[in-house]
Amino acid sequence: MLRIAVPNKGSLSGPAADMLHEAGYRQRRESKELRIVDPGNEVEFFYLRPRDIAIYVSSGKLDIGITGRDLLVDSGAEAEEILPLGFARSTFRYAGRPGAATGVENLKGKTVATSYEGIVARHLADHGIDASVVHLDGAVETAIELGVAEVIADVVETGTSLRNAGLEVFGEPIMKSEAVVIRRTGADTEDAKAQQFLRRLQGVLVARTYVMMDYDCRVEQLEKAVALTPGLESPTISPLHNEGWVAVRAMVPARDAQRIMDDLYEIGARAILTTAIHACRL
Numbered sequence: 001m002l003r004i005a006v007p008n009k010g011s012l013s014g015p016a017a018d019m020l021h022e023a024g025y026r027q028r029r030e031s032k033e034l035r036i037v038d039p040g041n042e043v044e045f046f047y048l049r050p051r052d053i054a055i056y057v058s059s060g061k062l063d064i065g066i067t068g069r070d071l072l073v074d075s076g077a078e079a080e081e082i083l084p085l086g087f088a089r090s091t092f093r094y095a096g097r098p099g100a101a102t103g104v105e106n107l108k109g110k111t112v113a114t115s116y117e118g119i120v121a122r123h124l125a126d127h128g129i130d131a132s133v134v135h136l137d138g139a140v141e142t143a144i145e146l147g148v149a150e151v152i153a154d155v156v157e158t159g160t161s162l163r164n165a166g167l168e169v170f171g172e173p174i175m176k177s178e179a180v181v182i183r184r185t186g187a188d189t190e191d192a193k194a195q196q197f198l199r200r201l202q203g204v205l206v207a208r209t210y211v212m213m214d215y216d217c218r219v220e221q222l223e224k225a226v227a228l229t230p231g232l233e234s235p236t237i238s239p240l241h242n243e244g245w246v247a248v249r250a251m252v253p254a255r256d257a258q259r260i261m262d263d264l265y266e267i268g269a270r271a272i273l274t275t276a277i278h279a280c281r282l
């Protein structure tokens with residue numbers, strides 16, 4: 001049975017459960033459940049604190065985990081990222097009162113509050129900066145106003161939390177994060193059950209980012225049309241009953257679909273349809 005760690009709370013937990021559900025896995029019905037078995041798929045899910053997931057996975061007791069890249073790096077655990085999942089996207093940044101600093105080089109002798117001590121300590125050390133790091137559990141934006149620190153390092157998504165606290169980011173982003181699938185460093189990459197799990201999640205990612213496009217076009221326009229819709233491998237071309245016309249079918253990125261439909265129409269394609277992909281294996 002494959003043993004998988006899933007975030008039980010916070011920004012990662014809802015989207016992770018949605019993705020697993022879309023991939024055909026049974027998920028818990030209520031938030032107090034800490035583990036469930038999905039016998040049909042031979043998988044057991046453990047609902048754990050996102051911050052602890054890399055530690056469990058590195059211990060080898062759990063095969064795979066879903067967590068944030070920033071949490072993985074912060075933990076320093078012997079686990080590695082194997083698939084980015086595209087949700088819980090954020091950047092990790094320094095912030096302070098306007099004008100407090102312009103970059104990491106100004107932080108010598110300062111106190112930095114953060115929930116991600118591992119990332120910050122390493123970043124400061126990499127830049128040869130001697131500063132104090134104060135660990136706080138959350139709501140670190142308030143630490144400056146309350147005099148616990150001069151600067152913070154925190155997760156930023158929209159920037160609303162910083163603005164509300166009268167703070168501004170400074171310096172280069174320390175890292176970019178999103179939800180990721182992880183496994184123990186050096187784990188067996190050929191494991192068939194783990195491979196199947198990854199293929200299912202990849203299928204969900206593709207189904208979320210691509211649509212299927214069908215259209216008819218004149219044979220003379222086919223080369224131009226195929227250049228607009230090259231598909232993942234190559235588009236399917238079928239003859240139509242009307243001579244001189246073909247039907248084309250190809251996957252296209254969902255965000256480009258309307259532009260591609262306009263361009264196809266311009267070169268004379270007609271009956272252009274897009275449909276959602278519900279699941280896929282590439």
Ligand SMILES: Nc1ncnc2c1ncn2[C@@H]1O[C@H](COP(=O)(O)OP(=O)(O)OP(=O)(O)O)[C@@H](O)[C@H]1O
Nearest residue numbers: 009010011012050068069070088089090155157177
């Ligand atoms: N506002 C946000 N937008 C996007 N991702 C976020 C946001 N806040 C946290 N994350 C990401 O979620 C992960 C942290 O999850 P965690 O559950 O520990 O914190 P949280 O979502 O802030 O929840 P809580 O603070 O309620 O515990 C990290 O990978 C982080 O980058």
Ligand SMILES: O=P(O)(O)OC[C@H]1O[C@H](OP(=O)(O)OP(=O)(O)O)[C@H](O)[C@@H]1O
Nearest residue numbers: 138139140155156157158159160161162
């Ligand atoms: O840039 P924004 O869109 O405002 O998002 C970033 C904020 O979201 C998270 O906070 P959360 O609400 O999880 O509280 P916490 O600080 O207690 O973790 C994070 O720690 C930031 O404070």
Ligand SMILES: [Mg+2]
Nearest residue numbers: 010011138139
């Ligand atoms: Mg938080």
